[in-house]
Amino acid sequence: MxxxxxxxxxxxxxxxxxxxxxxxxxxxxxxxxxxxxxxxxxxxxxxxxxxxxxxxxxxxxxxxxxxxxxxxxxxxxxxxxxxxxxxxxxxxxxxxxxxxxxxxxxxxxxxxxxxxxxxxxxxxxxxxxxxxxxxxxxxxxxxxxxxxxxxxxxxxxxxxxxxxxxxxxxxxxxxxASATESSVIHTLVGMERHFEAMNQLLALGSGNTDIRIIGIWGVGGVGKTTLARYVYDKISDRFQDHFFMKNVDKMHKESGSSHRLVEEFMSKTLERGSDVMTKARLGHRKILLVLDSVDETEQLKDAVKDINGFGPGSRVIVTTQDKGLLLACGVNLLYEVECLRFNEAFQVFCQSAFNPKEDGPSLHSGWLSIRAVQLSGRVPLALKMLGSYLRGRGEDEWERALDELAAN
Structure with missing residues (x-):
C-alpha cells in the first residue's frame, strides 16, 4: 500500500x-x-x-x-x-x-x-x-x-x-502498522491542548472504577473523529480490550439495530486473538470503545444498555454533532471541539496549500492565506479541502476562487 x-x-x-x-x-x-x-x-x-x-x-x-x-x-x-x-x-x-x-x-x-x-x-x-x-x-x-x-x-x-x-x-x-501511525499523529495541530482537557474527563489515573461515557461534540469537519482517534491511540494500551468503531450512523442504517455494535466489538476483539467473549464475560474486562459519528438517539440508547455491562474502569467515547443527543442518553461528561485558533488554522491550511519542501507562502500569498483561513471558518476539514484545491495554482486563481467563496 x-x-x-x-x-x-x-x-x-x-x-x-x-x-x-x-x-x-x-x-x-x-x-x-x-x-x-x-x-x-x-x-x-x-x-x-x-x-x-x-x-x-x-x-x-x-x-x-x-x-x-x-x-x-x-x-x-x-x-x-x-x-x-x-x-x-x-x-x-x-x-x-x-x-x-x-x-x-x-x-x-x-x-x-x-x-x-x-x-x-x-x-x-x-x-x-x-x-x-x-x-x-x-x-x-x-x-x-x-x-x-x-x-x-x-x-x-x-x-x-x-x-x-x-x-x-x-x-x-x-x-x-498502527504504531507507526501513532508516532506521526502527535504532530496534529492543536491535539495536545484537546487531549489535556479530555484527560480530565477520562480520569484514568484517579483510581476510578466506574464506567464512564464521554461525549465529543461539535460542528461537522471540526475534528471530532481526529480527536477521538488521537485519544484512542494514546490510551488504548491501558485497557484489556479496545476497539474504534467508525461510522456508527452508517452501520445503524444498514443493520437496523444498534445492538450489533457490541457484537461487532466482540467479533473484532476475538479476531485480535483475545479470549472468547460473551456479553456476560464483558463485565470482567476493562474496555475502551469509541463510537464514532453517532447521529440518532436510538443508536446510543441501545448501545448504552450493553455498555453498562462492561467491566470496572471501562471508558466509552462517543462523537456526534448533536449535543442534545448525548444529554438525552444520560451522557453528561461532554467536550466540545471548537474551531481552531487562528495560528493553528493558518498552519493546517499551509500544510495543504504549499509544498513542505518550499519556503512557504510569499508576502502576497500569505495575505491570501489569511483570507482563506477567515473564509473557512477555521474548520479543519474546510481548511484542508480549500488548501488542497488551491495548491499549485497561481495567485490570480487564488483571488478568483476566494472571491467566489466570499460571494456564496
Missing part, C-alpha cells in the same frame, strides 16, 4: 466513483455490497446528481476523507462533468499519496475506449467543460495498465472479489 502523507485519520475506507445510469444497478451495486459485507466503510452517492448540484460539495468532502478510490470507467463515465471533476480530484490526491486509486473498466474495452467514433465526436465538448480532461483520462488509463487489475480478463463477479480482497488486505496491513 502506498503510504499516505497525511497524518489525519480518514472517515471512509473507500470512495466509489461511477456513472450511475451505466453501472449503479449492476457492477457497482455488487461491488458496494461486497465491500460493506467485508466491513469496509464505503461512500457511495445514493442519488442522481445534476451539474451544479449543491450536493457535490459533500462528494468532494467524501473524496478527501477516503483512503482508497475505486473508479468504475463505463461507456458514458467520461462524458459526465461530475464524474470527471471527481476523477481530477481523486488523481490530485493520488499524486500527493493521500489516496490510492483502483481503476476498473466495466463494459468497455480499455484498448479501444479512446478510439471509438462516439468518444472522438464528443471529445471537444468535454475538453471545454472540464480543463485537463484528456490528461485525467490518460493518467487513469496508465494506472489501469500499471495496477493490479490492469489486464483483467475475468468476469465482473471475479473482479468484484479481487478488488474487495485487495482493499481488505491493505487495510489489515495498515492496522498492523
Amino acid at each position: 502506498a503510504s499516505s502523507s497525511s497524518p489525519y485519520p480518514k472517515k471512509y475506507d473507500v470512495f466509489l466513483s461511477f456513472y450511475g445510469p451505466d453501472t449503479r444497478r449492476t457492477f457497482v451495486s455488487h461491488l458496494h455490497k461486497a465491500l460493506i459485507d467485508s466491513g469496509i466503510v464505503t461512500f457511495i452517492d445514493d442519488r442522481e446528481l445534476e451539474e451544479g448540484d449543491q450536493f457535490f460539495d459533500k462528494i468532494r468532502e467524501a473524496i478527501a476523507e477516503s483512503r482508497f478510490a475505486v473508479v468504475v470507467l463505463s461507456e458514458n463515465y467520461a462524458f459526465s462533468r461530475c464524474c470527471m471533476e471527481e476523477l481530477q480530484m481523486i488523481l490530485e490526491l493520488h499524486e500527493r499519496r493521500e489516496l490510492e486509486v483502483f481503476p476498473a473498466f466495466c463494459g468497455v474495452d480499455p484498448f479501444r475506449f479512446e478510439w471509438s467514433a462516439d468518444f472522438l465526436e464528443r471529445r471537444s465538448e468535454m475538453v471545454e467543460k472540464v480543463p485537463n480532461w484528456d490528461e485525467a483520462l490518460k493518467r487513469i488509463s496508465e494506472l489501469q495498465f500499471g495496477g493490479p487489475f490492469g489486464f483483467w480478463r475475468g468476469d465482473d463477479s471475479a473482479l468484484v472479489d479481487a478488488i474487495t480482497s485487495r482493499i481488505y488486505s491493505q487495510l489489515k496491513n495498515t492496522e498492523t
Whole structure:
C-alpha cells in the first residue's frame, strides 16, 4: 500500500466513483455490497446528481476523507462533468499519496475506449467543460495498465472479489502498522491542548472504577473523529480490550439495530486473538470503545444498555454533532471541539496549500492565506479541502476562487 502523507485519520475506507445510469444497478451495486459485507466503510452517492448540484460539495468532502478510490470507467463515465471533476480530484490526491486509486473498466474495452467514433465526436465538448480532461483520462488509463487489475480478463463477479480482497488486505496491513501511525499523529495541530482537557474527563489515573461515557461534540469537519482517534491511540494500551468503531450512523442504517455494535466489538476483539467473549464475560474486562459519528438517539440508547455491562474502569467515547443527543442518553461528561485558533488554522491550511519542501507562502500569498483561513471558518476539514484545491495554482486563481467563496 502506498503510504499516505497525511497524518489525519480518514472517515471512509473507500470512495466509489461511477456513472450511475451505466453501472449503479449492476457492477457497482455488487461491488458496494461486497465491500460493506467485508466491513469496509464505503461512500457511495445514493442519488442522481445534476451539474451544479449543491450536493457535490459533500462528494468532494467524501473524496478527501477516503483512503482508497475505486473508479468504475463505463461507456458514458467520461462524458459526465461530475464524474470527471471527481476523477481530477481523486488523481490530485493520488499524486500527493493521500489516496490510492483502483481503476476498473466495466463494459468497455480499455484498448479501444479512446478510439471509438462516439468518444472522438464528443471529445471537444468535454475538453471545454472540464480543463485537463484528456490528461485525467490518460493518467487513469496508465494506472489501469500499471495496477493490479490492469489486464483483467475475468468476469465482473471475479473482479468484484479481487478488488474487495485487495482493499481488505491493505487495510489489515495498515492496522498492523498502527504504531507507526501513532508516532506521526502527535504532530496534529492543536491535539495536545484537546487531549489535556479530555484527560480530565477520562480520569484514568484517579483510581476510578466506574464506567464512564464521554461525549465529543461539535460542528461537522471540526475534528471530532481526529480527536477521538488521537485519544484512542494514546490510551488504548491501558485497557484489556479496545476497539474504534467508525461510522456508527452508517452501520445503524444498514443493520437496523444498534445492538450489533457490541457484537461487532466482540467479533473484532476475538479476531485480535483475545479470549472468547460473551456479553456476560464483558463485565470482567476493562474496555475502551469509541463510537464514532453517532447521529440518532436510538443508536446510543441501545448501545448504552450493553455498555453498562462492561467491566470496572471501562471508558466509552462517543462523537456526534448533536449535543442534545448525548444529554438525552444520560451522557453528561461532554467536550466540545471548537474551531481552531487562528495560528493553528493558518498552519493546517499551509500544510495543504504549499509544498513542505518550499519556503512557504510569499508576502502576497500569505495575505491570501489569511483570507482563506477567515473564509473557512477555521474548520479543519474546510481548511484542508480549500488548501488542497488551491495548491499549485497561481495567485490570480487564488483571488478568483476566494472571491467566489466570499460571494456564496
